[in-house]
Amino acid sequence: MIPDLSVDAVDLHVANIERDGYSIMHNAIEPKLLAALHDEIERLQQVRPGGDIPPGPFTGYVTRRWFDLLNDADLWQEVAVHPWIMQILPQVLGDGFLLSTMGTAVVGHDESDQAVHVDDGVYGFPRPHPNLVCNTMWALTDFTEATGATRVVPGSQNFEHDPDLTEAYDTDALLMPAGSIAFVLGSCYHGAGANTSGEDRVALTINYCNGCMRQQENLMLGIHPSRMLSFAPELQDLLGFKTSVGAGHIFAQDPRLEMQRHYADQSTHDSYLDRRNDLHNERTGAKT
Numbered sequence: 001m002i003p004d005l006s007v008d009a010v011d012l013h014v015a016n017i018e019r020d021g022y023s024i025m026h027n028a029i030e031p032k033l034l035a036a037l038h039d040e041i042e043r044l045q046q047v048r049p050g051g052d053i054p055p056g057p058f059t060g061y062v063t064r065r066w067f068d069l070l071n072d073a074d075l076w077q078e079v080a081v082h083p084w085i086m087q088i089l090p091q092v093l094g095d096g097f098l099l100s101t102m103g104t105a106v107v108g109h110d111e112s113d114q115a116v117h118v119d120d121g122v123y124g125f126p127r128p129h130p131n132l133v134c135n136t137m138w139a140l141t142d143f144t145e146a147t148g149a150t151r152v153v154p155g156s157q158n159f160e161h162d163p164d165l166t167e168a169y170d171t172d173a174l175l176m177p178a179g180s181i182a183f184v185l186g187s188c189y190h191g192a193g194a195n196t197s198g199e200d201r202v203a204l205t206i207n208y209c210n211g212c213m214r215q216q217e218n219l220m221l222g223i224h225p226s227r228m229l230s231f232a233p234e235l236q237d238l239l240g241f242k243t244s245v246g247a248g249h250i251f252a253q254d255p256r257l258e259m260q261r262h263y264a265d266q267s268t269h270d271s272y273l274d275r276r277n278d279l280h281n282e283r284t285g286a287k288t
């Protein structure tokens, strides 16, 4: 298991995120997990070829994005609660923050750069506002200029407006070796770089939000309750199994109690998952 970050390291990342809108952690993904993630992405390519969403100008034409990952291999449960991320995010998003969406971003060769955007733009809040979202970009291969490292506009979390998606901004590349994880604040202007390397840039985007915001993926509906009850309590909390200030209760109690009464006697095997991959073409509109 990866050792905890020191208090000084946590403080440094929190300060970087506050000042620049991003921060990079090196050697954050242990070699065994890194290898297992590559194997899992190859498996996803076999069972749901090309990713879970159709090609498009914003999400990419040769970028493979798989979602709903907590219904896939067990290792995604480990990814969601990475210990260093869990140490840092309470100071960025506040206690009771939630997992918002988990996806892959496997950017293929010849993909052009993505429009510069913000991840908390979905909420449409006037700026400046408190931190609503923080993304974590997991580099499973090297992030270089050529592979299409995520590009950021440092300090843009303080800008008064969300970016104009048609505009070209001065950006810096988040250069980092495979095994690193970068935090990118939801209000920091950013986008994937163009990939001219001839190889895939393999990454995860694991995105968290403040506990009073709606999660981007409807995780509470997408995962069967009895399956969620089999997850570690820390992950259940991130899915919404605990109250955040006054939000998220049932009968003014910890919602976990009612979830257990309701679903604990049901099988953790969700039979829908047996045919979920077979519906891939129907979901993405892919021709068979």
Ligand SMILES: O=C(O)CCC(=O)C(=O)O
Binding pocket: 059, 105, 119, 137, 148, 149, 150, 151, 190, 191, 192, 193, 203, 205
């Ligand atoms: O893949 C990247 O480098 C950034 C992805 C991103 O920002 C997004 O898809 O919202």
